[in-house]
């Protein structure tokens with residue numbers, strides 16, 4: 001089921017500062033900021049050859065990463081995103097195995113314009129997992 005690692009996501013308190021650090025200090029290629037109101041975040045992607053790093057900043061009052069940043073005020077690793085061939089088949093297989101899918105269980109369109117789902121971190125050893133249809 002599990003395909004390649006699509007990205008590692010880091011929640012950051014100040015996206016402009018994080019972009020400057022990755023672009024100027026680390027010399028990385030960083031995409032333009034993209035607001036995703038349905039997900040409550042603004043994102044950029046850092047291209048690092050074998051995968052991408054997603055930098056997430058809260059957007060709006062109900063941002064799902066606000067509580068994470070309260071606990072981790074300087075930022076930190078928020079989730080891993082793996083690709084799957086068929087996101088609905090993956091969801092049904094995971095649910096049958098007892099894993100919890102966050103939200104209403106239906107995929108939303110993610111930052112790459114493809115359907116995504118999130119799995120409860122308590123079911124995967126403390127790591128929030130995002131699945132993206134490849």
Ligand code: CO
Pocket residue numbers: 007009054079081130
């Ligand atoms: Co992500």
